Amino acid sequence: MTDPPRVSLRPIRPGDVRALAAAELECFDDPWPEPYVVSELIAPGRFHRILVDPAGMLVSYLFSAWQYLDLHILKIATLPAHRGLGFGRRLMIVAEEHAVEMAGETLTLEVRTTNTPAIRMYESLGYDRVGHRLAYYTDGSDALIMTKRVGVG
Numbered sequence: 001m002t003d004p005p006r007v008s009l010r011p012i013r014p015g016d017v018r019a020l021a022a023a024e025l026e027c028f029d030d031p032w033p034e035p036y037v038v039s040e041l042i043a044p045g046r047f048h049r050i051l052v053d054p055a056g057m058l059v060s061y062l063f064s065a066w067q068y069l070d071l072h073i074l075k076i077a078t079l080p081a082h083r084g085l086g087f088g089r090r091l092m093i094v095a096e097e098h099a100v101e102m103a104g105e106t107l108t109l110e111v112r113t114t115n116t117p118a119i120r121m122y123e124s125l126g127y128d129r130v131g132h133r134l135a136y137y138t139d140g141s142d143a144l145i146m147t148k149r150v151g152v153g
């Protein structure tokens with residue numbers, strides 16, 4: 001078995017937009033178009049992070065947005081070739097550490113009810129199922145709402 005690549009963590013930069021838009025096509029049925037990725041990068045109250053390999057190639061990425069005291073996970077993905085190696089979990093922990101550092105109270109996300117790998121990851125990190133949104137996605141799929149409380153409030 002080959003070792004997982006060494007990766008480094010950094011904020012997402014404008015120069016990453018093209019790689020992110022390509023990754024979106026690989027990772028999602030409803031990818032964010034490039035202009036939407038750009039709009040997220042310049043929006044206020046955001047926390048976005050990326051893992052890159054030693055050659056600078058994108059491995060995994062996370063977009064999140066503050067909504068008062070909740071850090072909302074907008075998106076997380078690991079490129080298919082790098083899945084199952086702990087990178088998604090690592091980015092989720094980075095987001096949680098940021099939420100704690102900023103005195104946030106919760107982290108919240110929506111996930112397709114059919115997305116077993118993601119739901120397992122969130123549950124293994126301590127996220128609870130707190131709601132269900134019917135036909136939340138454009139293709140009519142339902143969403144689970146999951147939350148993790150990290151603050152005392």
Ligand SMILES: CC(C)(COP(=O)(O)OP(=O)(O)OC[C@H]1O[C@@H](n2cnc3c(N)ncnc32)[C@H](O)[C@@H]1OP(=O)(O)O)[C@@H](O)C(=O)NCCC(=O)NCCS
Nearest residue numbers: 075076077078083084085086087088089117118120121124
């Ligand atoms: C969900 C996703 C981000 C996980 O990323 P990853 O880097 O492969 O995840 P990790 O290797 O850190 O795994 C973390 C945990 O997720 C769960 N998991 C990951 N892949 C899984 C799979 N194929 N089946 C079941 N559980 C899985 C496991 O609980 C795993 O922990 P473990 O390795 O201790 O068992 C990745 O599958 C992905 O990019 N999917 C497409 C995009 C997506 O659906 N994003 C989430 C919705 S916004």
